[in-house]
Amino acid sequence: MSTRIETRFKACATEGRAALVTFVTAGDPDFDTSLALLKALPAAGADIIEFGVPFTDPMADGPAIQAAGLRALAAGQTLAKTLAMVKTFREGDNTTPVVLMGYYNPVYVYGVERFLNDAKAAGVDGLVVVDLPPEEDEELCLPALAAGLDFIRLATPTTDDKRLPAVLKHTAGFVYYVSITGITGMAQADPTAVGTAVTRIKRHTALPVAVGFGVKTPESAAAIAANADGVVVGSALIDALRATLDSENRATPATLPAVTDLVGRLADAVRGVRRQAAE
Amino acid sequence: MNAPNSFRTGPDDNGHFGLFGGRFVAETLMPLILDLETAYNEAKADPAYKAEMDAGLKHYVGRPSPLYYAERLTEHLRAGAAPGMGAKIYFKREELNHTGSHKVNNVLGQILLARRMGKKRIIAETGAGQHGVATATLCARYGLECVVYMGAVDVARQAPNVFRMKMLGASVVPVQSGSKTLKDAMNEALRDWVTNVSDTFYCIGTVAGPHPYPAMVRDFQSIIGTETREQMLEMEGRLPDSLIACIGGGSNAMGLFHPFLDDPSVRIFGVEAAGHGIPSGQHAASLTGGRPGVLHGNRTYLLMDGDGQIAEAHSISAGLDYPGIGPEHSWLHDTGRATYISATDDEALAAFQLVAKLEGIIPALEPAHALAKVADLAPTLPEDHLMVVNLSGRGDKDIPQVADILGTSL
Numbered sequence A: 001m002s003t004r005i006e007t008r009f010k011a012c013a014t015e016g017r018a019a020l021v022t023f024v025t026a027g028d029p030d031f032d033t034s035l036a037l038l039k040a041l042p043a044a045g046a047d048i049i050e051f052g053v054p055f056t057d058p059m060a061d062g063p064a065i066q067a068a069g070l071r072a073l074a075a076g077q078t079l080a081k082t083l084a085m086v087k088t089f090r091e092g093d094n095t096t097p098v099v100l101m102g103y104y105n106p107v108y109v110y111g112v113e114r115f116l117n118d119a120k121a122a123g124v125d126g127l128v129v130v131d132l133p134p135e136e137d138e139e140l141c142l143p144a145l146a147a148g149l150d151f152i153r154l155a156t157p158t159t160d161d162k163r164l165p166a167v168l169k170h171t172a173g174f175v176y177y178v179s180i181t182g183i184t185g186m187a188q189a190d191p192t193a194v195g196t197a198v199t200r201i202k203r204h205t206a207l208p209v210a211v212g213f214g215v216k217t218p219e220s221a222a223a224i225a226a227n228a229d230g231v232v233v234g235s236a237l238i239d240a241l242r243a244t245l246d247s248e249n250r251a252t253p254a255t256l257p258a259v260t261d262l263v264g265r266l267a268d269a270v271r272g273v274r275r276q277a278a279e
Numbered sequence B: 001m002n003a004p005n006s007f008r009t010g011p012d013d014n015g016h017f018g019l020f021g022g023r024f025v026a027e028t029l030m031p032l033i034l035d036l037e038t039a040y041n042e043a044k045a046d047p048a049y050k051a052e053m054d055a056g057l058k059h060y061v062g063r064p065s066p067l068y069y070a071e072r073l074t075e076h077l078r079a080g081a082a083p084g085m086g087a088k089i090y091f092k093r094e095e096l097n098h099t100g101s102h103k104v105n106n107v108l109g110q111i112l113l114a115r116r117m118g119k120k121r122i123i124a125e126t127g128a129g130q131h132g133v134a135t136a137t138l139c140a141r142y143g144l145e146c147v148v149y150m151g152a153v154d155v156a157r158q159a160p161n162v163f164r165m166k167m168l169g170a171s172v173v174p175v176q177s178g179s180k181t182l183k184d185a186m187n188e189a190l191r192d193w194v195t196n197v198s199d200t201f202y203c204i205g206t207v208a209g210p211h212p213y214p215a216m217v218r219d220f221q222s223i224i225g226t227e228t229r230e231q232m233l234e235m236e237g238r239l240p241d242s243l244i245a246c247i248g249g250g251s252n253a254m255g256l257f258h259p260f261l262d263d264p265s266v267r268i269f270g271v272e273a274a275g276h277g278i279p280s281g282q283h284a285a286s287l288t289g290g291r292p293g294v295l296h297g298n299r300t301y302l303l304m305d306g307d308g309q310i311a312e313a314h315s316i317s318a319g320l321d322y323p324g325i326g327p328e329h330s331w332l333h334d335t336g337r338a339t340y341i342s343a344t345d346d347e348a349l350a351a352f353q354l355v356a357k358l359e360g361i362i363p364a365l366e367p368a369h370a371l372a373k374v375a376d377l378a379p380t381l382p383e384d385h386l387m388v389v390n391l392s393g394r395g396d397k398d399i400p401q402v403a404d405i406l407g408t409s410l
Helices: A004-014 A031-044 A063-074 A079-092 A104-110 A112-122 A141-146 A164-168 A191-202 A218-225 A235-242 A255-271 B027-044 B047-061 B071-079 B103-116 B130-142 B152-157 B159-167 B182-195 B213-221 B223-236 B251-260 B327-335 B345-359 B365-380 B396-405
Strands: A019-025 A048-052 A098-102 A126-129 A175-178 A209-212 A230-233 B020-024 B067-069 B088-092 B121-126 B145-151 B171-175 B200-202 B242-247 B267-275 B291-295 B297-302 B339-344 B386-390
Touching (some): A019 A031, A019 A209, A063 A235, A079 A098, A079 A112, A104 B291, A164 A191, A230 A235, A230 A255, B020 B291, B027 B047, B027 B213, B047 B103, B067 B223, B071 B345, B071 B365, B088 B223, B121 B130, B121 B182, B130 B159, B145 B152, B145 B159, B152 B159, B159 B171, B171 B182, B213 B223, B213 B251, B213 B327, B251 B327, B267 B327, B267 B365, B297 B327, B339 B345, B339 B365
Parallel strands (some): A048 A098, A175 A209, B088 B386, B242 B386, B267 B339
Antiparallel strands (some): B020 B297
């Protein structure tokens, strides 16, 4: 049986285009707004949803996602609530893949086995855990694969050809190529360098390759979409969300439309780039 | 847990001390820490590197640091003890090192390693500023660019060290994120390293972070215990009976403890910062008040909430104000080889003043925590008990803060 992630990448490939992967932080700026946003993302044009698990100390994230996590935590977000949101989302959408992205400590403290059971039951499809390199596969990667959840690994510009096989070995679902050396939302990805890197990774794997960190605008998303199976946009959506909040970081009527409008423009940009249809 | 045959063989090849340690970092950093491990292992085996270290420790740092019999403190504590009681107290004088603390031992080792690796830009995190000052100092000495990340709260309470670092040519970046203290400075340093992978060496100041840092920093700091061992044998003809040191991340303590871990007669005490008291929740005692978790590249005891969110530590001492602890300490705690206790802000402040008056030595607020527990423990031990406390830093940097607390305007 195909997973939701496989099915979605295949569908996009059949349409001759890259998938748009959108990142928002769970619980930002509050539970209800975030849940409404989660539900609205597929219709706005998101093909795959990355749902950020807030953490106090996100060492790979730039200011936008750091602040989003702190807003969510201040509003009372927990990993249990994040799983509950996915569960509610699944009641109305059984096809859009949902990938949880974050750091290991909240999962470790929740309990790996309990987390995998609950995540699977909630309808989570995959995990991106920034601080679990292949050297720590026994922690969560292997148990997740055994539980039927994709463990999506990050490959980076510092991952050379010698290391790449180890990075890809237990990767499932897709490969997340980090297009810059740096933190989320800061530098702008160079489409040419990204194209070369994606080609390099594809020599080692049949999995789709999505590209993120440093994709900010519909134009840059389109440029990346020409060379990748997926384009991940996160900080730019968070920035759009933040710009609509009131002085006490509360959602306003403009919050939801601001994010879904940008998702729509990103989706149009990504869909406007024709790629060679893959089998 | 069964006691291992040796407490000195860790970590394993993956950087684990039992459950603790490891390499919990983003993929971008993995190749860098693997390179660092290789470079460190090569350097360790190279007599030229050792010769350069030895020369630097002797002529630039000023080692060996004295082991000093604190006679008046000993007598003072015996006066309040039962007859025949009151341990003989020695200070390991790390505050006499160049830059005023033990931090320079580690920084020298890492900077010489950075030079071997051809790295031109050094980054560091700092809490009290002692590691930042030591890093800025060695960068000045070797003509390297130096960027120090320091929580904005710490920048305010450790102004003398901020000025020192700037005098030495370093850029000091006040970190405004999170709790604006040491943990956030470390986050920001890691973000810098992820961004500047090709030319930058991250000089971590304590026995924490991803493997190989906890073992490497321990190795560099073990000079403290190695010297103490020789000096005590020379002065008293035998090993000390107990060792005691303060713990934030735990590098001064690990440096003193490690050479004695396989001497079962030597009791080992680590002193965490209890802040306003453990029950208040406002403290920095990760072992006493925390649970195992994963932060800053390693698994260790952490202060956190039920959702795995890291708590803000509190201590009067910026150098101890960290919600984690080096992974090897967590392992020594779980195996029972070392005993971890804690001292409050008030106890440390009292010890700070007591030692200044009795010994003419103004300790930093960090070792003042260890001194506070010396004052508790020594009277319960016999007069022939030899106790070594690591006087890991001098208190000059704390003068403005202590004056403020005591209501004196400078």
